Amino acid sequence: MSSHHSFEVTIKSTVSTEVTTPEKPIVSIKLTEMRVRSEVALRYARTSVLTHVHNPDARPQEVTFRMLLPDTAFISGFTMILDGKSYKAYVKEKEEAKKIYNQAVSQGISAAYVATKARDSNQFVVSANVEGNTTAVFDLRYEEFLERRNGLYNHDINLHPGTLVPKLEVVVHIRESQKITKLHVPEIRTGNEVDATEEDRQNSKAVIVRGADKGEITITFTPDLEEQKRLAEIYVEKTKEKSSPGRNTSDKENKRDSTALGQFVVQYDVEQSNNGEIFVNEGYFGHFFAPSSLYPLSKYVVFVLDTSGSMMGRKIEQLHSAMNAILSDLNPNDRFSMVEFNYGVTVHDLNKTDQAAPTRSPIILNPNVNSLNTSVTLVPPFIASPENIAKAKVIVSKLKASGGTNIYDALDVALNLVIKGVDLETEKDLISEESDCDVGYYYDDLLEEYYELEPVIIFLTDGEPTVAETNTNRIISYITEKNSGDNRASLYSLAFGESADRAFLRKLSLRNEGFMRHIYEAADAALQLHHFYRQVSSPLLSHVQFFYPQEQIKEETVSRNRFRVINAGSEVVVVGQIEEDATEITPQVTGFYGSENGLGRIRYEVFPRVPVKCRKDNYLPLERMWAHLTIKQLLDLRDAGDDQSTNATSAAEKQALALALKYEFVTPLTSLVVVKPNATNSVDVESVDKLPTQTNFALGASSAQFAPASMIVNRRAPALSKAAPARAATPAVLSKQKAVSVADGVTASPTAPSVQGSPVASLAPPAPAVSPGADYHLEEFMWTTAILDNTADALVIDDNGIKVLKLTKDVNPPKEAGGDGECLNRLPLAAQAAAGVNATSVCVYLTRCNAARNITPEEYRDSCCFINNRFAGVCCPKNEVDII
Template sequence: MPSGKTKLSLICVLLFAVIQTFGAPTDTQQSLVVSTTVPSSDKSEKENALEDVPSEPQIYQMHIQSNIGNRFANTTVTSKVKNLAQKAQEATFSVVLPETAFISGFIMEVDGKNYTAYVKEKEEAKREYEQAVSSGLGAAHVAVSARDSNRFTVSVNVEPETKAAFYLWYEELLQRQDGHYEQVINIHPGQPVKDLHVEVSIKESRKIKDLKVPPLRSGNEIGKDTPDLDPRADIETINDKTAIVRFIPNVERQKQFAHLLGTKENEGLAGQFIVQYDVERDAHGGEILIQDGYFVHFFAPSELAPLPKYVVFVLDTSSSMHGQKIVQLKEAMHKILEQLNENDAFSLVEFNTNVKVWDLNNADSSVWYPVENDGYLYGRDEDEKPFTNFNFPNAYIATTDNINKAKTTISKFSPSAATDIYTALKVGLHLVEIAENHKVDSIERQPLVVFLTDGDPTVRLTSREEITNKISEYNIGLRKSPIFALSFGFGADKDFLQKLALRNSGFSKHIYEAADAALQLQDFYKQISSPLLADVTFKYEPSVTSLTKTKFPIHFGGSELVVSGRCGVIDDFTPPVVDARSNKGRISLRPQAIERSISNIERLWAYLTIKQLLDKKEIADDDVKEIKKQALELALEYSFVTSLSSLVVVKPNATSAVDTEEAEGEGYPGGIGRAKKRVIKKKKMSSMKGDAISSASGIHYSSGYQHGGRIAFASTYAGAPTSFDFPDSFDPPGLQGPKGESGDSIVAAIPSVSSSPAHNNLLTILPWLKNILNENEMLSLPSGTYKLGLNETFSDVVSCPKTPLNSTGHCTLLHSCPQVHSLLTSADVFIQHFCVLKNEYAGVCCPDNS
């Protein structure tokens, strides 16, 4: 392989970044990172002539296409770059993912060929990496948890006057909060882009309402909407159930947004594009959608009065809460107390080395436990005193007077001493028990424990596992009060608090130590401030199988419960009964409408099942191996990257590898903040042949307090022609990893071009295809048989009259128009929009903007 002919050498690398904060890109870590040699001050004529050539590869196109079908979003990020310089330059394709998303595919296009990633079991990927290294191949696999970050990064060395293209897919079920769904798309290419195009296509089975696009956000703070950041997005209403939102800022507009968002104009737009909407719904039993033997049940009843609640606030005032933290806690609690309803009740618990239950009427009568009247002293012989020895204050009704007294009390909080988490939680749960046995009035209230800490347990019981087990056991003896855990700042153990909350029917949330921490706390409380139903159980007929979670301790107003499973045909499906406790006692609700879905319910079911299995794995005492096995098999079958699976690309002839050091920091989706400097060390490896360059690095990927995953790449490039162009119509399909009979993935190198992953994924996205695909892999349609053309790209423009969005368009191959996949719900629908290319290929009428 003569090096003089090499036009594109790839460095396919996993770059690790443990990023807890996501703000605008910093100087040390940008969305596009370029490494070049600084030119000498003595310039030749040629160098002077090339002075205006950009010093970094230019992104000439970035398209983000998100297709939402029944709240399930499939998003494709496409980025194309070109090196205009006369020397090689390194660029980095970097995407910040939503915290609940699973990566489902990645493709690089090199020299007109697709290098396709596929999913395999994590340990198997590690073994393959070790084998590749011992054979002299460039490979990458780094064992690191990525739960606190969701940044995907791959570096590419772009040779002079050549191009590279990247395609990333991720999927997520949109969560309903505060009465609407919100699709968040992070945009941060690292430079202004001439062709920047964001499109969100929404197709729902119910009428869409309240569709809007709020001003852009920086992603690193909560603030008021700024009119100057209005994206002026184009909202096209196709019909009452279908809409398309487009955001196409030109270069000048991108620079204006960058300035307003506080980043450098030459680094381009770095912010979040938001689409919000809701749907009309059954006010009682919810809606059920069925497709190809799978169903999903969306349940968000309205017209229900909130349950009265009893909130026990358990607040950390240990020494580490000093300074801004305690100020923000006080500010947030003042606002939260004002949101209590008149029939609610509450208690105020402060803890550090000991625990104090406040008497709002007489501060001197407040009760310390277990060491009386002392928040600092720690005596081992004083531990675990019987609660019967202490006369704790009763709950307080949320009157204006009591709320004002609580504000005054909180204003006097002063941080000191250590952190006794176990005792604080046990006291909080004991107060729930007191309220159950000695009601302050005749009203039955739903108990909630809101627990906030910024540190680790440091006194008395300090084993996190023991704390989780003992508190969970104690809580079972009560009426199972949900515990909502808030980790505050950098020092808190988020994994511990996540497990604690999940074991106790709640959830955890991290509050970032930033200027808007008080607003973060208020936003969290808003999510749980209005419980509508308790002890919610979905009851289905025995013929319904493979159900996701069917029992929920609480349903909060503005949110949504989702259940999915396998079922028969729509005509044989019996609606379930939803039993729950409301403010009027026990009620039973039954959905009135069962409809055919307009999206892929099977993938939604798989996504939801994997998420819940991974949560179950975190809190299970037994059968952990079986739970992991089930989650892994589904992840491999549906090509989802999770904490149990890896995404791998293998190409031959590597000569070097790169190790990375984990970066740490914290922030918000949309960029990077306060991250440690990334360290990259290159190791020379034995060369098998040639002088191609390859390396390895890591990515960070996660799903909030859910579960992250990692992706491993091994790659080289053997040679390329002097120049090439990518067809503008190139839009590769999604991915499906190869599997063995047992469900484990096959250990094998994928050829540079392989139609199998694309073919399998198209059948996964469009399962009805297999019903009209004959043994020769041809589509059998009423008008004849046609090829799928998975490895073909056509540049001819053939007009067609009707796309699935009821607009005119152009005929293109099925895999080249992913934005209509969610709308093609059956062969009958496809036939309505079918067209023919070159007299032998099956096409679909695709919108002209694709």
């Protein structure tokens, strides 16, 4: 999966009725030029998107820009040139930015405040008025560090201009210190699901110019109008092919697709050394480490696969296909187990397929913590022989989807497998007692080899926990505590589709030596799964540590320097500041790598040495790279922090904020502000931090002289839990005034008070319906109005992360295909008094639960659940269900 950038322009008329004449239609505003330029040095990309918009009409018109940035990028600058005057943005802490906004409003200066929400946190939106017969110029700049995956650095730029552009140019200039050994510029791609591969056809329209230095290349892409039209038509067709069956696209989506060109991709790699490379410049260093010619470590992989009811249909078929490919990629000395979970948990025994296999007795145990109080059969890991892989594929082909989502017990069992594998000596006696065959010799060999295996858990789910323990914070705490010691497993989470709780999965993996990836629910999901597995399938080094002498490096400035595992095709980077009097850097790098025969591991140790140069290299962006990577790691530390560890979390946040302000990065802690003084009239708006979110952020100015006054763009960390879908910003035209706004894809209805005696038109709200929830048959559930979002057809709650529970307008409420599943987060005692305190509770759609008619939003937050991983359910006493 590649993170994405995109650009889009939306044209809106803001012409006052006083100047509009019916006999003279408006001449539409035009996007005349779009230039994207990326400077990449040492894998650090600095990108500028420069756009020119011309208004050929005599009357002012509004233009709205949207640009999707990768989750790993920070906006580093924004400038607007309107009516010949330049307005530069600057970065402020969020609370200070809000004070600036409030002060502007109180003084009668136009202002807008926006806090980016949910999964659109990487979306930058700006709206501005373009005066008649003038050209506006917008320059947005952002920076990102290119991550190496499967042996390639990917730099991706989405081209969604919203219209055909007469002058469209993309230039990517790469300058690396090492020789560029691979370069691939594939055909424009039509999605962000899977990284491009070297098998993709070369882009015939891309011009590649190599510099005199073998580490320098310039790629230029300038599609003319005919080529843009051709690409847009291909995009539309391929988007239809990739879309989920039964998914209806809106007119707005279809319009955007008709002008979307796709994703321009540049892939490259550089000459790598087992000893790594160290670069120094102006008091900073960057230590790049991507070992390539080592023997890989053998691993023990536990596949934890969700087969709950929501996986039914194409998802389970894609899981079959992906696992077939993944199993074929296992190395001969690897071992593996397969854990399937839905309502319950099963560890599959390869000997129980239809194929004949040697008898091998299972280990029976009752896990220490098992919410369902069921016994689980733990089967020792199987070696990845051709015979065992074939058996595993037979089992995979029989996986079927049904039931709930028991994440807690599934992960608990997976860790039991890892722990029991380490303690196989204990099991040898148990096996000998239960089996007539001599297994002692077999287990002695297995025990010795197992100690040298690298434990990996691949955890795939498409939903949230609905069975056993459902509190995600408690699940994370328990699993993290259990997964401890030198042999703790790396836990990689795959969030399949939009219903998976990505915030939970990200935090779970961050706390357990892994990371989370989003698998898009599209036609190529099986390829996405296989592609992800390749990233973690070949551990080259484990227990890696970078040591730097204290007299050479400022210890408190060094970024993350310990890594549980480094996989083939990846790269780790350590950055920091150099002591003023240091003349050289002599670090020590240690770890363990695999032996030639795949059994055992060998200690790795290198002592690189590099002199500290006095001269400055302008193209080495080490200081900004240090700031960028340090902020990212501090935010990860904050997001992964235990709720009880507030001191460490707070310290990480403060450090990240200080760096973001110093280097002017727009992060989850800072805001981008643009101010123009002397504007008149203001509109007060509420922060979107408040839930439920209303939708429109706008500010008014006189029709005679319109200009943006104060604009604040907030960026939050990617809220990876379910969130309301993006909605187009629709700044209101307040009476005869024009509007300018910065928005995040959601809109809200503002009020317009008078400021300093200047009358400001009010936007009258529409007459309310008899009940805000009438369309969803919630007339008798009046408490829902406080958390109802009609634009999203959903209830929105904040439960340590935003949850969006969809509503239906159908008179027949949705039900789980496998029947109503039991749940534990039942309604409070007052609501279930009629049913009895100890009544069994089941998860049902809200309108089916009589006991939920008179609860509070807070009580619903603690007892909500999902029906079909989407709809608003409640944990309801069974005898209170379907009471008319």
